[in-house]
Amino acid sequence: MPHIELGNDAPGIVGLMKYRPDTAKVLNELAEILLRGENTLSRGERELIAAYVSDLNRCRFCHNSHAAFAAAQLEGGLDIVLDTCADLDTAPVSAKMKALLRIAGAVQRIGTDVTDEHVAAAREAGATDLEIHDTVLIAAAFCMYNRYVDGLATFAPEDRDAYKEMAELIVDRGYGASLAEQH
Template structure:
């Protein structure tokens, strides 16, 4: 049960956006830029970073949501997402993605955990400064989103297909497009 009285029964961050719609647009704009905007990491790879950090933070809503969004955009689907969650070092991802996941994991532990050695390792595997930047920002943003969702004890969806249904919409329309469709303003 949420710690505050929400004006909706929508699960997770959806309910929080309904409660404070003035935060929905800027927060979704950030996620749109980070996860859907132009970049050399694929949308699936960026969603994988978000899911990975959410899993490390044990935020069930955010992990399940972004795992579904990543799975919908990665060739190996949910099997890969779960392998990354269970053993990022042993998961069948590129050496560059593994190094970026190491950076993301360091951010999850604390910003100062990101060392020059971690960044150098990512660069050695071909990561650009933009990719390192975006990985750090995705990881930091998802630490915030995870704490927002769990800090207010939002509810989880009742429908097991909630995440996969939303994934189809996010993949097709992006975060801002779905927000406009839901008319959270």
Template sequence: MAHIDLGIDEKEFPGVTGPMRYRPETAKPLNELAEVLLRGPHTLPAGERELIAAYVSGRNECTFCCASHSAFAAAQLDEGMSLVDQVRADLDTAPISAKLRALLRIAGAVQISGRNVTTELVADARAEGATDLEIHDTVLIAAAFCMFNRYVDGLGTFAPEGQEAYAGMAHRIVEFGYGSPAGAPAV
């Protein structure tokens, strides 16, 4: 049970969706940020950007955000959940591009502290072909997900167990984006 009364059935609106329904005026800009960072036009595919969110959320031990964004990434990556699990288990051996690995290292540094992002990490990403926009947005995705993770866990919201619980959410995000057609927050 959440730490505050969100006025909703937590099993119907798990994780961040409950607090967003509770406070729609703050949900709107948060969903807009997620939409721009994770789904907007970009040189990084949406699945890779979702993978960055899942990776950071896993490092933050945020069950809901890690499971949901893992499902969102898997739904948009050809290799599916297998790749997501490999990245989360061992970044060094996961079968991803050197550029994505370098960006995920930056995201991992941000998860610890923004000050852990070094000129060497940025130079490594650039050497693998990362653009300034990709580096910028990786840092912002990682920072935003540290906030989202703390929002979800700080309010003690419900997180369904099992990856199958997140499949419907993944379908909705892929089809409609952040904020459903009916206006329900979806981050």
């Protein structure tokens, strides 16, 4: 049960967005830019970063949501997401994604944990400055989103299938369509 009365029974951030549509607008705009805007990282790769950080933060709603969003857009589907979150060293992702996810993991702990060595390893694996920038910003934003969702004790469905409908909406229409539209 959420810590505050939201006036709706929508899960996770969806309920929060219905509660505060004005903040939902800017949060969705940020997600749209970071996760779906023009970028050399695929949408699936960027969603994987969001799912990975959300898993590190133990935010069940955000992890399951973005795992579903990534799975719908990555070759290998949910298995690649779960394998990556379980063990980055053996994950079936590129060396560049591993390096970027290590940066994301450092940001998740505290921004100053990102080292010159992290950045050098990402560049050596082929990451551009924009990809490094966006990885840091995605990780930082998802720390905020995760804390927003869990800080107000929102409901998170246990069944992974509950997140498939959200994945279809996001993949087809994007964050600009607003997660709040689905309920």
